[in-house]
Amino acid sequence: MKKYLIVVMGMVFFSSPVFAAGYGEAGCGLGSLIFGDSPGPVQIFAATTNASSYSQLFGITSGTSNCDASGIILAEKEGDLFVASNFDHLEKEMAIGEGEHVSTLAGILGCPSDRGAQFASYAQNNYQVIFASDQTTPEEALQAVRTGMAQDPELSASCIH
């Protein structure tokens, strides 16, 4: 019977957030980012918007370390958040040596758009350095990328970081 109810519910809500990650991935908000033992990529973003007053437009309150006062992700946190939220995608695209996520990361790390492919091959060639074990965390992987880029003469010349 429960199965039927779920089907009916699906009809009722037209959209699927009911089933999936829920409405929880608000982007910013209380307890926004959990590194390490994150329960899964879509659950990275925790609380929903807190819309209790006008001083909290789009739910940004104190205690949110990743966003500015108007709810935009801070530039210096963008890389951390992006890698943590798209970790499995990046893992795959870096092994394959191309993809939108890996070129987006290149952009976050200051590479001009025409260097995206070069960054992707760098990641492919250094795959086992970036993902040293199957326990590698997003933070560690990003740190390894940053270190590796600094040592790579071409990338360090063309990308800002």
Added chain:
Amino acid sequence: MIPKLPYSSKKFFTLIRLKYKVALYGLATNLVLFIVAALPFFNDSPLYAQPAGENYINRLIKVAGEKQLHKERMWHLLLHYRENFLGNTTGQEDGPAFYNAPDGKTNPETELAMTLRQFFQLPETLNQGVEHPQCIFPARYKWLKKELSFDPLLLPEVRCQRLESWLINLSPEKITLVFSSFYMNNPASMFGHTLLRIDKKREEGPQKLLNYGVNYAATLDTDNALLYVFKGLFGLFKGEFALFPYYVKVQTYNNLESRDLWEYELNFTDDQMDMFLRHLWELGGNYFDYYYFQENCSYHILSLLEVANPELHLTDQFFFHVIPSDTVKALTPYSKLIANKVYRPSLLSQMAHKRTQMNDHQEALLQELIKDPSSLKSEIFQKLSTSEKALILDAFLDYAQYKNMQNKNEDKPSELIKNRAVLIERSKLGVRTEEGVQTEYSTRPELGHGSDRLKIGFGQHEGETFEEIAYRPAYHDLLAKDTGFGKGSQILFLDITARYYSDIDEFKLDRLQLIDIVSLTPYDPLFKKKSWRFAIGIDTVKDLDCNFCNSFKTSYGFGLTYKKSYFSPFTLYGLLNIELEVSNDLKRDYRAGGGGTLGLFHDFTENWRIQLLGSYLDFPLGHDSDYYKIAVNQRYAVSQNSDIRIELNQIENREEWLFSINAYF
């Protein structure tokens, strides 16, 4: 020189405090508030400014009255006023702080006057952490400023720092409507979902994933399925806007649920996009009651676009319900609105595209690899060329990512696919794969037929002629053309059919399908999805002589579907059914049993489909009976929104034919 506006009266603070009480205590304080709020209109002492300011407020209100600004479409859009069928205006926004005047929700004119008055509030009188009204309602401010040419000497403009930094951070280059389509084995998802994306101007070129998505959804506060339905029906959930990085949405829809996304890049001027964002800011801290039929995600997304460009009439045409695919259809009449359409394939569509390029041998190796990732080291795999290996490993990695996301989401860590060895092997190949242009595994929603259907037909049942009329508000049946919908899926909702039998001069309710859902997912050894059907409603008992008596019927079936490939025109399926029928005309008032259905359909052309069905049902419980049924149905789609059908059926020895014309809208 900006005149300093002294602010002495305590009355204003009383007003402010009362306003917050209203927010807290609701109706009880409304009356008090009304009296206090009305004071400025009768009292000589200035509440908002010195006499010069008070004069200017009154002058602006007078000019606004002369220009009839409160009747302007823009004002009604900004305040979300709707006229009901009695001609009364009511605001749809349900947050307590959205309307300034005590009767602002129902009176556009007093709301406009009160809004103007609020803009004069002195910043130093604000409580800590409370934004100035000019910063809370920046879209209203912008519009009224333009319409009334505010004099900055008499109405000082307040700096809104948070708003300004927000606008700069978003600096849109364009706005994109994103439609999330069907996902496998879930017909309910055919309704889709819509959101907007704010595409930022960036020096380094577009970074689509980093843009912000604007989502409108119900804030769910219960896990109880029945409560979900009840609250959704009666507007008891709060619907709120939220901003997300787009990659979060891509993760949810494109990857986890594996739904293709269609992105419609829209043409708006910079000024229109500025208005859009300012209005979004106004809505950010507020909420609407969420009604799934009228005020759902699609509806409010469209109303935002109307604020950007009031010449668009997108929500007018929605009377009864809004289905997300209708959102896209609402845009298509405006030929210059859609600049570009982009297909973003889901993870499984990307995998499917790779599999279409494999030969049988490669496909077998892929399946072997999925069964046992260590077969990577096998001699047979190692003998492949680099490009063959890359193709198979890429497809494997799509699959592993999909499965692992599912497993993590369902909290099954033990079932995670260990793909590290494959990732390393793939990185060592050091090549990229030439995969060619991605195949589109879904069709654009605006190409599909309308969701309402009206059917008119005539036919004969055992020699008795009848005329038939049927209507349903949603959504898609198996025989209809499936462009714009999921293949092999059906959702019927409140589908009612009546017949007039002229020989006996009687109207009969033939069927009322409350819900009839079919999901025919072709069997794939990698995914092992079952096909199923669930239906509940009123039907006519046609295997017995009871003068077309009605029964209440519910049935459930499950089974398998075969299809050679995704685009193959031929589909074969078999289902095992259980069924319960309740009717006064049955012995013991019911019968229960089960049976099987074998069906196939074939598309001769894009527009012409034939469906063959055979089923047998046996009812050992209640009224002891059994019957078989065969049906041969054909449909020819004359246009996007019309088709003709010929349906032949035989139940036991009773034959029936029906010719019908169907209009979708």
